[in-house]
Amino acid sequence: MKIRVVSSREEISTLNPNERIVHLTFRPSNKDIFELVETCPRIEVIQLPKSYMATVSKSIEMFLQMQRIQLLEGDIWGHRKDINEYYVIPPLLLENIKEMKIEGKSTEEIEKMVSSESKLKPEMVAYLLTKEISV
Known part of the structure; x- marks a missing residue:
C-alpha cells in the first residue's frame, strides 16, 4: 500500500485521479483541500502533520466528513521525496x-x-x- 506524498500546492493538479491516500507536507488552505478532492475523486484519506491539523477549518472538516474522506494526523518520517513520490507501507x-x-x-x-x-x-x-x- 502506498501513500502519495505531496510537498507543494502546485503538485495537486498533477496527481493521479486514482490516489486514495495522500500526505500533505505543507499547510493546506481550504482551496487546496477542495482542489485535492476534485483532482482525486477516489481519495479516502488525507494525512497532515500534527502542527497543521490545528489549522484546518471546521468547514473543511465537515466537508471531508460529508465526502467520507478521513482526515488523519501523521508524519512520514525519513521519507525522501526527491527519491520517491510515494511512501510505501x-x-x-x-x-x-x-x-x-x-x-x-x-x-x-x-x-x-x-x-x-x-x-x-x-x-x-x-x-x-x-x-x-x-x-
Missing part, C-alpha cells in the same frame, strides 16, 4: 496486521502494537484494518 507490516486480525486480536491491540513497532499513527493503522489487506 512495508508489506511485512501489512502481513503482520493481517495475521493479528486472523488471530482475533482486538482492533485496539493491533493499533497499539503496530504503531509502537512502526512509524504509523494508530489512526492510520485503524484505516488499514478497515481495508481489505491483501499482501
